[in-house]
Amino acid sequence: MSPAGRGPRGKQNTKSGRRSDLVVVGNVEEKCDCPACSGGELDPEQMIAELVDGAADLAGCGDPLEAELAGALFVAMAVAGGDDTVPAFAQALIPAIEARGNDAALMMLTAIGAAASAGPEQVAEAAVAAAGRLAANGVPAPAWARKLEQPLHAGPFTRLYDTEGTMSVLVGSFQRAGHEHAVMVVVDHDDCGAADGILVVDGADLPVALKDLRESGRRDGLTIKTQKLGAPEFRWYVEQAMQARAVHDAENGDDGSQDAPELVDEEDGPGYDVLAVLVRTRLAALPQPRKPKGAVVSGHGAGGRDAMAVLQQLAQMVVRSGDPSDLGLDFLAAGRAQPAKLPAKRKKTAGPPPVYQLKVSLRGAKPPVWRRLVVPGDISLARLHATIGAAFGWHGGHMHVFETAYGDFGRADRELGHREDGSVTLEQVAPEVKDKFRYTYDFGDDWVHDILVEKVLAPDPSTDHPRCTGGKRAAPPDDCGGIWGYQELVEVLADPEHPEHEERLEWLGLADASQFTPDTFDIEEVNRRLRALR
Structure with missing residues (x-):
């Protein structure tokens, strides 16, 4: 965490990173014969042609983020040039790219338009308009362009x-x-x-x-x-x-x-x-x-x-x-994302609620840790909080929140924007099969759970709920530092020579490491805890 070799801003060799499979348009070869390096005359049309042709590599982007980063390179170049460069970029370079009229040009313009969506506005508008004209003329759009249209x-x-x-x-x-x-x-x-x-x-x-x-x-x-x-x-x-x-x-x-x-x-x-x-x-x-609250403002x-x-x-x-x-x-x-209106709660005259089968997965856990739970559709989110806690073995002493398409629900907190979860039901926030929402427990360790509605079944008065019908692996112990802290705990307990080995065993209340079995799932123990909630 501590910075190495701090110096005046602008004198540092600050490193920023991105995974190594980034597509960078126009990579420079070790032996460069461009006019600037060889002393030849500058040919703008040739430069633009090579620039656009290099964008053809974007066709293979599986993740739209790669295209955004390629576009961000050009936006950064425009911004770095100062106030005079931005209009020149929009009024000269963008039209020149469009003039190439091929799919590589459309890919480049789409990437630039996406990257410039937060500014400069002049560049974004020019790139989007040019890309639209090429598409209208029958130039095929890349597959990742449709992904960029999906919500973030x-x-x-x-x-x-x-x-x-x-x-x-x-x-x-x-x-x-x-x-x-x-x-x-x-x-x-x-x-x-x-x-x-x-x-x-x-x-x-x-x-x-x-x-x-x-x-x-x-x-x-x-x-x-x-x-x-x-x-x-x-x-x-x-x-x-x-x-x-x-x-x-x-x-x-x-x-x-x-x-x-x-x-x-x-x-x-x-x-x-x-x-x-x-x-x-x-x-x-x-x-x-x-x-x-309590944040210190820079000067x-x-x-x-x-x-x-x-x-x-x-x-x-x-x-x-x-x-x-x-x-x-x-x-x-303006621009503040507003949640959808919460559907009305089920009326008593509507009869017994349906039964929901949920898969609750612990985000970031490798190998996966999950539980399959069966609960009534009219279960309150407050009770679902207790159910998930019992299924994973959480102590329940920390704050929590359900993040849904209809807002965030937990302990009512105006500052955090959380509404009370005791009066909101599962079927209100996830009415359909394949609906997803998120549950976070402990705002320090951040145990994030992805919840998927696998099935919505007919009411079954003969079966008690909640109950667990499946799962994978033991859940991490509460207060162990989140996913990354748990991974470290597993490594420490697997190494008897680790300097913290005995300390971690004592913290868990274990006599030896053989009692620590993260790969096991005890469905009977989970259901015993769930029965205690009924």
Whole structure:
């Protein structure tokens, strides 16, 4: 967690990363015969032709994120050039790309339009319009373009920080078209809270990345804590960090010392400036930023931003309680994602409720940990919370939330935007087979459960509910530090020579490691706990 070799902003060799299979348009060969290197004359048409032809590699993108990152490279180039470059990019380069008229040109324009969706607006509009014209003329669109049209789902959000107050890491997960990734923004609090780097990782790799981060902190003698964030708080923290970074970069540029923009690193892939473009598109999809309680503001123009944050909170309160137009503040709440209207609760005259078969899977667990539960459709979310706790063996002493298409439900909390879960039923928030929603237990360890409605069955008065009909592996012990902490626990207990081996056994109350059996699933024990709830 501690930064190595801190120096003035612009003098650091900050590393940002992305997995190695990124498609980068226009890779430079080791032996370059371009005009700039060979001394020949510049041929703009040839350069654009080669640029567009390089975009043909995007056809094989399975994950639309790859195309977004390729587009972000060009957007970062436009932004890095200053105010004069953006209009030239939109008015000259975009039309030149369109003039190529082939599928590679359409792919490039689509990627640029997606990456520029959070700005610059002029570039986004030009790229989207040009791509639309090519498509109307019969140029085939890439398969990933349809995936980009699907909604972007966000969350959960986490802030990891060391108790010494030197560094923190802001982690946000995002899902689209069956693909999940996470952005990790490293914040240097000894550098005015400026963003020190950005990482983008596959969702499946996030637990390992967080484990590595915790181990790095431990090696540095730091205590790493975890704070669960709402989407508005996550956006606030990231925007503050990126703004502080931008101020430092501008200040360094005043004396001519500013480094060239971090576009692509030969080893690490996309640099900070490229990944910052991607992060801004993610932030734009989140609710308006809200300053978390107790958060410290950096010293770079924060006063005006704080005033706006206060107004935004006021606007959100008005939206919850009445008509925001009464105070003329509706523009402040614009773009805030509003949940769908909660369906009416089942009436007693409608007869017995259907029976739901749910598969509840622990996110990030490898090998998988899951439970198959059968519950009545009219079970309250509060009781479902207790049922899941019994099925996984959670103690139940921590906060929780159900994240659904109709809002977030848990212990009522205005600040977190959680509504009371005691009066809301399962069939209200997940009425159909294949409906999905999320349940998070313990905002420190962040045990995230994916809940899938597998079946909706006819009422069966002869069968007691809730009950468990299947599952896989033992659940992690409560309070062990989340998925990454559990993975570390398994490794420690498997190694009798590990310095923490005996300490972990004592914490679990075990005489020896043979009593720790994470690969077992005891359905009788689970149902015994569930019967205690009836």
